[in-house]
Amino acid sequence: MSKTGTYGLLATFSKTPEFFTATGKVRDAGFKKWDTFTPFPVHGLDDQMGVGRSKVPIFTLCGGLFGFCLGMLITWYMNGYDYPLIVGGKPYWSPVFPFPVMYELTILNAAFGTLTGMFVMNLLPRHNHPLFEFEDFIRSGDDTFFIVIEKADPQFDLDKTKAFLTEIGAEEVHVVEA
């Protein structure tokens, strides 16, 4: 991959509490285009970073509603309308007897909605990213916490931001090429 310039600055931390505190300081400093990379979901980090609630539940709700209506529709169409079946003199269709079908389709579609929502909200799949070019990226899945401030951030200044990251306790600060 040809390098076109700087992607941003990457600061590493090896201890959770230090990293957690530093994250708050980055937030307070007013950076906009930044992110953290952690080997596991750190409890309370969303508040610390100032990112809001995830929007995945919307996808789940839509999926669930779609599944429920789909279940209603197919059972009504198949057993009540297109080929009405008389069983034990009961009504051709009622929402009661095929309830398990609707129930299961609700869950099935809600689950697909959730997974889709997770991918959509995360902008995945994306098999390329400047961070993948960073040679020690593997450590974000192992035992190291990263704070990455992107060059695209309005406050970004290579030297000042580097100094800032060192000041808040970063163990190492690297320049990530893009």
Next chain:
Amino acid sequence: MSDSTAELTLSPEAARQRDEVLAKVKPVEVPRPELVTGGRDFHWVTEKICGIPESKTPTWWWIMFVIAASMATFTLFGLVWLVSTGVGVWGLANPVNWGWAIVNFVFWIGIGHAGTLISAILCLLRQKWRTSINRAAEAMTIFAVVCAGIFPLFHTGRVWYAVMPGYLVPAPNSNWIWPQFRSPLEWDVFAVSTYGTVSVLFWYMGLIPDLGTMRDRALKGGRKIKALAYGLFAMGWRNSNRHWRNYEMAYLLLAGLSTPLVLSVHTIVSFDFAASNLPGWHTTIFPPYFVAGAIFSGFGMVLTLMLPVRAIYGLHDLITQYHIDCMCKIILATGSMVGYAYSMEFFIAWYGANNFEVFAFVNRAFGQYAWAYWIMIGCNVISPQLFWFKKIRENTWLVWIICGFVNVGMWFERFVITVTSLANDFLPSSWGYYSPTIVDIFTFFGTFGLFSVLFLLFLRFLPMMPMGEIKAVMKQGDGHGHGSGTQGQGYAEEGGHH
């Protein structure tokens, strides 16, 4: 975050009062068991878990794999025999038109339930000890559903019809007739296929971060093809907190969706029986009783699988005695529920004053299938009661053996329910005795091979524990530095940072 804020805003007066009260009641410090023992760090967890699929294939694995694959051919053999000859090769005949096929189906579906229970219900209940066993348990669920699916599919004989439109799949067949949605068997199609699909989704989503780690490690080790394979499924995961945020929400939602699902699946499976009017089947206790039994046998299978894996790979720091203890207690609880259900069935048969119902239960215990009934009672009601004793829960061999009994017992439970009710129904003139044929036995025996093949492949190619979740429950994983990584948060721990 919120708890420490609340602590900090406590006024000096209030704090003094609290300390006075606490001095009076003398709170006992209850040590919370650590979930990762041995003072391990994050890196050790990664190396340990990734090391298993990355290392050279051990000899024992090949031996086990060959044995399991040979066993699996028995299923293949049985199925080829069935398809080429006809369903008559199974021991099904009047009056027992449902024999081993449904017994095995319900048995395998039940085995799967512990996986979903661990990943979903225990997640919602914030039982952090679930983390080191949930991945393998979910894998077990999926493989068990695969084994379960064989039986209802093949009991139709010409199996290609089963998957063709109009028979099970809701699409019109060649006569333009649709499936009938009043039938519990059609509900089963939806329940089991949804269960299988959602289990796969849940399992896959949990795997994504770890696949990302496997990808990065393979790339660093210069294994291009491996990196490509893991990378393809990791979907470009990069451990960003903005990813984790959506991931955690999705995980919680899937847990919330799987919880009613796992309860509904076995409930609907029990409707296969309960919606009929046969004595011994037509009971409202079936749904909860089946669900409890499924969880019971599922946990039995989790321990049956995980104890050898723990010993072979030396995972004693990740699957600790505390984990085993918790699972044993769940087996004890669900085993007692199953025992309660057995006695309640008897009681209601008597109290309901229905002669046929009374006969069905007396016949179960003392009739021609009494041998099966008492195996069931011995394995399901008596053997788990040993878990009241700490000494037994601490003895890995005994735990493993008792779990074996649980598995056997739960198979017999389904056998007793299915066969005794059918063999001796309302009219003595239509009674009969059911025995399986060699084809039944082959097919069922082989599914253990199939299950083992799949499980061995899982151990070989995928990280068997969710590394991210394990790190999150470790002491070092807590951002506030007061080590709430261990389960719960006692007062003593809280006091530490003031």
